[in-house]
Amino acid sequence: GAGVSQSPSNKVTEKGKDVELRCDPISGHTALYWYRQRLGQGLEFLIYFQGNSAPDKSGLPSDRFSAERTGESVSTLTIQRTQQEDSAVYLCASSLAGRISYNEQFFGPGTRLTVL
Amino acid sequence: DQQVKQNSPSLSVQEGRISILNCDYTNSMFDYFLWYKKYPAEGPTFLISISSIKDKNEDGRFTVFLNKSAKHLSLHIVPSQPGDSAVYFCAATRPNFGNEKLTFGTGTRLTIIP
Numbered sequence: 332g333a334g335v336s337q338s339p340s341n342k343v344t345e346k347g348k349d350v351e352l353r354c355d356p357i358s359g360h361t362a363l364y365w366y367r368q369r370l371g372q373g374l375e376f377l378i379y380f381q382g383n384s385a386p387d388k389s390g391l392p393s394d395r396f397s398a399e400r401t402g403e404s405v406s407t408l409t410i411q412r413t414q415q416e417d418s419a420v421y422l423c424a425s426s427l428a429g430r431i432s433y434n435e436q437f438f439g440p441g442t443r444l445t446v447l
Numbered sequence: 448d449q450q451v452k453q454n455s456p457s458l459s460v461q462e463g464r465i466s467i468l469n470c471d472y473t474n475s476m477f478d479y480f481l482w483y484k485k486y487p488a489e490g491p492t493f494l495i496s497i498s499s500i501k502d503k504n505e506d507g508r509f510t511v512f513l514n515k516s517a518k519h520l521s522l523h524i525v526p527s528q529p530g531d532s533a534v535y536f537c538a539a540t541r542p543n544f545g546n547e548k549l550t551f552g553t554g555t556r557l558t559i560i561p
Contacts, residue, residue, distance in 0.1 A: 335490070364549075374491070374549070376548040376549065376550065387548065424490070434547075437493075440489055
């Protein structure tokens, strides 16, 4: 079956521009996560959506970062006024529910963002 | 503050031998641990996990050991195969209802030598 998909796969932008990254989770998965991986570092949690609950935004590094999710479908991560330190691979994951002990997270291939 | 640490950025192992990947954590509140495998240009895929109530979990060639007193876990792969060559990430979480965000280590690149 279809896995988690992300678009674009690569994005090169100039410093100061806004970018929007898209994630299509696995159908029926109620939980959706955004992570990022900067060069030489581990994956870093950004934001979590679960159903209609208020999202957990505790991992967003600054107010330039925001994300939305419509119901239990597509999510978009927006970065405003991009900076060079935003360059990273942005990964989306989805799972059936919030309990990882019972429901593993499935990751998309990521969007590689390069800010010049 | 790196709460999950993988101190070996790379590891090379002969095909057929045992691969041992290590991971340390500092947050004693973590009570569920996972290993993910990542190939280039792909997202991480779940490999094996362990709850803090156990000290060992085995799945085929993969075994994860947890030493809670040392805040240390390890992944054993035996026998190692060329297809095991990938980056392995250790992750930890605190299962509570509604949010299972993962805290990841920096990864270990495993290379299996044919």
